[in-house]
Each structure stands twice: as structure tokens, then as C-alpha cells.
Amino acid sequence: MPEESKFLAVGIDLGTTYSCIAYVDSYGKPVVVKNCEGGSTTPSVVQLSHDPNEIVVGTVAKGEKANLPGELIVEFVKRSMGKENWKHMVDGREYRAEEISAYILKKMVKDAAEQIGPITQAVITCPAYFGINEREATAQAGTLAGLQGYILDAATGIRKCNIIPEPTAAAFYYGLAKARDNETVMVYDLGGGTFDVTLLEVTKEAVNALCIGGDHELGGKDWDDLMANYVLDCARESGIDSEAVYSDSMALGDLMLRVEEAKKILTAKEKATVNFTFGKLARVEISRQKFDELTAPKLDRTILLCRDMLKEAAGLGYTAFDRILLVGGSTRMPQVRRRLEAEFPGIPIEFNEPDEAVAKGAALFAQKLMVDEQVQREIDTIFQRTGRSAEAGKSLEEVKEANPEVVREAMKNTAARFSLPTQQVEMIAGREVGDITSKSFGIQAYNAQDRLTVANLIRKNAKLPASVTQSFFTRADSQASAELTIMESKLLDEEIELVQAQEISKAVLPLPSGLPAGSPIEITFDLDRSGLLKFRGCEITSNNLIEGEIQTTAKISEAEATMALQRVNAANVS
Template identity: 35%
Template sequence: MTDIFGIDLGTTFSAIAYIDDYGQPLVINNPDGLPTTPSAVYFEPESGHVITGQEAKNTAKVAADRVVTLIKAYMGETHSREFDGQQYTPESISALILRALAKHAEDATGKKVERVVITVPAYFGIREREATRQAGVIADLEVVGIVTEPVAAALAYGVKFRQERKTVLIYDLGGGTFDTTILRISPEALEVVAIDGNRTLGGAHWDDRLAGHLNDRFIAETGMDDDPMNDDFFSQGLYEDVEKVKISLSKKERTTLALKHGNHRAQLEITRAEFEELTSGLIQQTKDIVDRTLAAAREKDADLVIDEVLLVGGSSQMPAVTSMLRKHYGWEPQVSDPNLSVAKGAAIYAALSGAEQAGLDPSAKSAPKYALPGQSGEAAPRRITNVLPKGLGIQFLDTAGPEPEHFIGFLARKNAELPLRESLTAYTFSENQTEVAVRVFEQGGEVESRLPSDNHEITPDGGAVITGLPPLPRDSEIHITVVIDAQGLASIEAVEPVSGKRLTMTMSVSVLQAEDVEAARDMVRELVLE
């Protein structure tokens, strides 16, 4: 049986890890000798060659029409890019990143990479998780598990203690996404209490603020008439400098940057205080999400106290993050391998998810037990429980107003503990109704909305339909049950009690159909990866 590798498929950087011969999670360096690889893909014109990683990132501004970055933000959405007459979906572009990581691992270890666990943000719903799985399939990988990034980080962190009981908040600020998770960790269990996040908030937004500010100052100091950001080479260089400035300001109070465009030159000093003022609104957005996560957790347990805060993601190392958490909550955050903990945790999960390792069936529909290695290599059973990342509801008709209006009634709320089963009785709307359409929606935004347009339908077009019913009088009962398993896979059953007619379906929803995945896999196989 081959090894199972863990992959942190990140918005800006990705990594691959496995459990080494000493039973420890090890992140595998790429050919540049670095543990993380930029999640960037460059499509060479008319050649069928694709370049991933740092070389692709180095041309992201200069060849913006040929480079794809931040593709993770579009997983599960219809967002194709066209290169040389071919359409590439977020899943197929992500597959190229996965293929590159797998090749790096094979070259470095001599082990065949065939089976993987891939991480996703905690707030990824059914559609995004399925898109991630499909990216693995397109990359010719068997995806044996999908694990959330905070749980992976907690697994990497959790091997450091065995007998303690703690409630931990994980603050995960990556390059393009942000999420928070509250977990209860004990020798017996790792319990997810509440999650929240924003898929479009990450370190790249701090870069944008700083780049815009430095560009404005450069124009003001040189008296330029034109905007140098219109020059792709200047823009590329500025963004590369901004990354260095951001890192520098995490270590010292001020730094200097020399900029040049044409005959114009300027040396700009920027302080940490100036940078933090520029980006204070972004930090506030993360605080708002922390507040929501705490509120959701305390709805379950009013006495909940956070014992420890764990920072994950490269951008979480900015001093403003620690300052905000200390000032508003009195917390002293712990930094625990923020760039690599997710990949290491995925490797731990991967090693424990193989049937030959821990008897785990990744498709099992009940909460499985995992054996987690301690520092000395001993194993102890630990139960992992999850919560629903997004609310799940059904479309109903509101008849209270002058005209009936569709609305979403949520049966399963965000942060409900999994697995769960919820039932309700609905009623027919019309006289002599002979069919019933049940349309299931997943929460679309960060908070619930009754409007169908704010949510994503996860049943087929037109809904799941019970047909062939006897003519039913208005207000006839329809019994509906929604079941969501420990992996977040939802199924629905609708029963009309008079006829006994029953409809049951499982919802595994994605933008790509099976034939699309196969076609994408064939197309990706044809590309030469460099």
C-alpha cells in the first residue's frame, strides 16, 4: 500500500507533507529548496507548457494575461480562464498545482504519490469541497480525505500534549483567505465548536493597500504625471518589494524602499505604525469574524472560555494581529509553525485515514475514531467531531403578504454539530397538487439570508420532485427530513403520507459533471509541467 500524502492547497502558497520513517510529519521541499510553493500557474503561449510556483509568480504582473493566481478563491464557482483556445476551470488550474506538488514529492522521496488528503478552509461548503476533490481527480490523484485547515493545524499542534484539556481558538490568516475555528481538545476528542471566515480576505489585501500607498507617495514625491502602476514591470517589482517590506515591518519599526521608474527616483521610508493605520480596517474585519465565532460558540456553551489562541497562516505573523487579540480579548496568541502546520496536520490526518493505519473509512457516515501519535510515538484514540460550515435550507412560499414570495427556511444552522438529522412538516400550496418540488439551498454569505438569490441551490435545476401524487387538497402534509453526515454530505427524504410516495437523494454538488472532470483530466495530462 502506498503512502498517503497531505497537501495544503493554499490560496497563495501550497505545501505537501508525509509521515517520515520516524513517525514525524515532514514537509517536502520543492526544487528551489523551499517548503512552500507559490500557488501560481503560467501558461506559456502556444507551447502546451505550464510553469508553476515561483517562476510563475515572478511574471504575475508582467504577463498578467498568462498567469493565474488566487484561484482558490473561485473553487466551486463558474470562473473559467481561456489560454490558447482552451478553457481552464478553477478545478483544472488547481490540479496543475497539485500535479506539481506531487512531482516535487516523488522526486524528493522516491515514493509514488497516488493517494492524498487535501485541506480546505473551515467555511468551505459542499460545493467548494467537492470542487477541491475534483481538482485532485483531475490531477490523477485519489483523494482519500478532505480535512479543514484549522483541524489540520490542531492535529499538528495537538501532538505536543496528550493529557491536557483546552479550548483553543485558531486564527488562520493566509494569503487570500481568513477563517477562525474554536475547538475543544482533550485526550479523548478533538471537537469543533464553531467556525467562521471570509474567503476573500487575506494577506494579498494587505499587499494591495501597501502597494497603493507607496505608489501614491512615489508619484507625490517625484511629481510624475502618469501612474507608474500602468507599467507592468514597475507593478511587478513594487509588489515583490511590498512583500519584503511587510516582512521587514513584522520585525522592526521602520524600513526604507527605493523606487525607480524611468528617470524618476525616490527613497521612501515607511513605519509599522503607518502600515497598521493603512490596514486597520482589514484587521477590524478579522475581529468582527472572531466576535461572530465566539458568539456562535457561546450559544452552545455560555461559560465557554478560550484557553489558548493559535496563529496559523503566514499573514498571522503581523504584529497588528497579536496586538488586536491582546487588546480586545486579553489573549496571548501562540505562534506554532504558521506556514507549515496545515501541511503537517494534513500528513498526520492522511497517515491516520488509511484503512491499514487506523481502520478509517473516509466515506464513513458516522464520526470515526482516529489514533493520534504522541511525541514518543505511542498512539491513543481520539474522536474528531465537526460542525456544519454553512446553513442548509429549503425554499418555501411565504403566503403572509399580498403575493406569495419564495424564501429560504433554514433547517440546519451553520455551526450545528455533525452528524445531524432535522425534520419538519411542510404543506402543499395549491388545490389538487399532484407533485411537490423540494429545492435545497446552502447558505451563500457569511450570515444567513432568506433570499434565494443570496444562497446556492444544491439540488438539480427544478429541485427534487415527487411526481404522480393523487390530487392533494391545499395544506396537505409533506414530511421532510435532512440528514448530514460527519463528512458534511447531505441527503434529503420527502414523504407524502397519504400515498406513501417517497423521494430520497444525496446531494454531492459541483459545477463540473463527471464527464467534465474526465475531459479536464485528459486536457491536463496533455500539458507539459515545468
């Protein structure tokens, strides 16, 4: 077991189709850890069984798609994270997306631990376009898998799994390892099941997200589906009943494995052949040109999302960018680079280790969290030891300005504690990673025309943490209470229609009797870096107050979480 395993900085790219785990070695370099099958990535496929304690994850589970009924194979679960009504049933047992994802995490952690030592903490990535529900579900999956985060919540005493957007993780890795000068980069992240496009500012001091776009139900799977449809259309000429194939989960699973392999061949060759048997043999040849033609609408959709994001960015004052970074395995398709070159002529396009960059960036971010916390602790210790206890608690930035020698000593001590080069600590400590919100958050309220709409308080692309207070007013005399219906949407506007947003929580503020119409009520929204939204409502004259954290209806219940945790802990995951 490596000596540094006690202080492992681990990052996990929890992907729709493939997942990857990395750690930072004793030289300060992020390294991907291969699974027990020898692969750098693990298929995000879970094979359940009639015995709830026997779970298979990864390559073996994926291969069983052609041999087992559909109810025993679960894949693409990332697209269902945070969805209240998604449940997978086996023998009367209900599995939520969080539990299925926990099995994937447990498999990766188990394989990695055999090589680098026990793993108890990790940073997990998610699409930039994930909202509160999806981020909370991702963190819950980490908890179910036995993982903690790197930041201690003073209020709860819990180190909840840290979540970082995938493009930010990739750009953080790029910024530390490859950035030439200060750059504004567009990260085009086309994974197996999700698409993100993010504009980021990458400097030696910071990686700051500027604007986000995307669709977490658009990815390489959709390219596979279109090719499969084409193959089945052609297979009809061989007498194969395509409708029967769609109804047979094992036959369809076999076809999808062959289609994915053909798609990979088309990244390097002009033609590929799909041999498929369903009672009869069908041999379908497909050219890269035909594949590109079939899938052009999906590629066009990614370009439209890029345009939309850049239009929003221009409204925020960001009108140009220097480079495009390609992230996600699906960016290997030649059509992607070709289409981007046509859309953005003259802009350099760079592959950023599409399968590994996100996990490596997450590992580096984990190291940053560890280092920042330890440097702060060392600074406080130095101040107390030298009789300056009153200065303990100052931020790193404050101390850098007034007492640079204290910071140098703290970094040296931190490097020694983690067995890292001092230069690595100096490079990463205090480096800013600025995130923004991918959604807008508001409340239902009557507008000036007395029409019920959504008033957005925190708007999409706001820098995190964000805090906004806005005054609203009672609508009627002697109103008994004010209902705070909290809404989430993808729109930037200050006011939007109810149908354009989704209700995520509700609270009721009691009001004192006799209040006249038009009495002020102050509403405050606080959105932290992890995506946790807190709200506060205050009736000014009586100082009546209601506050709380958003507890969405989509969140896994306490009873479900307890049952899931028992199963995950008991399961033999291989």
C-alpha cells in the same frame, strides 16, 4: 526510496498564496517536504504558456509576474474555487479553478515524490468557511492531479480525495504534538487569501470543532493591496502615472513582488523601502506604524469576525476558551498579536508553526484514516480467525469496550504492517476528529403568513454527520408537484429571507392527483463528514419518493473535467 513509501500518509495545505506538503515518517512524525527549489512552501502561482503542455508553478512562476502578460500568470485562484463563472482564458482555452489548482498540486507531489517515493493519496485542506461548491472543487482538483483519498466509498468503489478544514488540521497537529491538558482553543487562521476563526475542543481523545467563522476573501493579499496603493500614491510625486501602472500587468506584478518583500521586512524592522521603476524611479519609505494604520480596517474586520463567532459559540453554550493558536503566514505581522492581546487580555497566544501546521495536521489525519481502516480490518480478521464471525463489523469503540485484547492485537498488527511504533498507532487509532458545517442548508417554503422564505433544516455549526427530517405541507388542492429548491446560507436562524441565501440545487417531487391542501411531505437532509449533502422528499399518503445528491451548478462539467484531465496529464509541470 523509503521503505514506508508504499503506505505514505500525505497532507497538502493548498493555500491561496503559498502551499505546503507533508508526510508522516517511519517514526510517526509529520515532516514537511521541501520543493526542488529548497523551500518549505511553494508559491501558489501558475505560469501558463501558449504551449498548453508547458506549465511552470511556484517560485519561478511568481518571479515572472514582472516579465509576462497577466493572462499567462494565474494566482490567488483559491478564492475562485467553486465559482461557476470564473474561467481563465489563454489562446481560446478555458481553464477552471480546479485545473489551475491541479497544476499546483501536481508540482508539489512531483517534487515530494523525488524524495519520499510515489504519492497517489493525500488529504487536502480547505478553509473552514468553504461550502459545498468550494469543497467539491478542492476534491476535484485533487482528482485532476491524479490523487485519491484514503477512504473507500463502498457505493462507487472510489477513494475520493479527503478534505479537512485548515483550522481542524492545525488543531489536530497541536493536539497530538503540543496540547498540555484538555483545552478549548480559538484558531485564528490568517492566510494569504482567506481568514478562518474556529473554536475547537482539544483533548487526548478528540479534536472537535465547536463553532466556525471567517471570510474566504480576506487575507494577506488585502494587506499587500493597501500597501501597493499607498506606494503608488507616493510615487505620483516622482512623476509616475499610477493609473498606467494599474493597467500594466507586468508593472503591477513587479510592484506587488516588491510590496510583499517590504511587508516581510516590516515584521522584523520598523521601516522598509520600496524601490519601483515605471519610466522613472520612485523610492518610497514606509514605516511599520504607517503600514498598521493603512491596514487597520482589515485587521479590525478579523476581530469583528472573531466576536461574531464567539457570540454564536456562546449561544451554543461555549462561553470561554483557554488559548489562541495563530496559523497562517500573515499572523507573523506584529499587529496581529498586539491586536489580539488587546481584544483578549490574559489569554495565552501561541504561534503554531504558521506555515507548516496545517500540512502537518493533514498528514497526521491521513495517517489516522489509514490506521483506522487497517485496525478495523485486523479486528474483523481476528474475529473470523477465532470463530467469532458474527462479531465482525463491530466498530472500534464497541470492540474496545467488550474485547480490549482484540483491539490490542489489531493495533499491534497494524503497527507492523505500516512499520510504525505501536505507541503511535495506539495514540492515533480511534481518535475522534469532529467537524461541523460552516453553512446552513434549507429549502424554499411558504411560512405561516403565506410568504415564501427559506426554512433551514441543517443549521450552521451542526455536528457532522447531520441528518434532519422536517414535515412540510402542500399549499393547494390537487397540487401536481412539489418543487424542492435547496438553499445554502451563513445564517443560523430557522427561517430567513430568500435574499439571504443562495440556491444550490433543485428537484421536483411528483404528487398523486386529488391531494388536498395541507397534505404532508417529509423532507430529509443528510450531510456527511466530507460535506456531501443528500436529500430525500416523501409524500406520505402515496409514499412517492425523490432523492439525490446535491449537484451544484458551479460544479465543473463532465466535459470540462475530461478536457482538464487530458491537459493536466499531458502537461510538463516544472
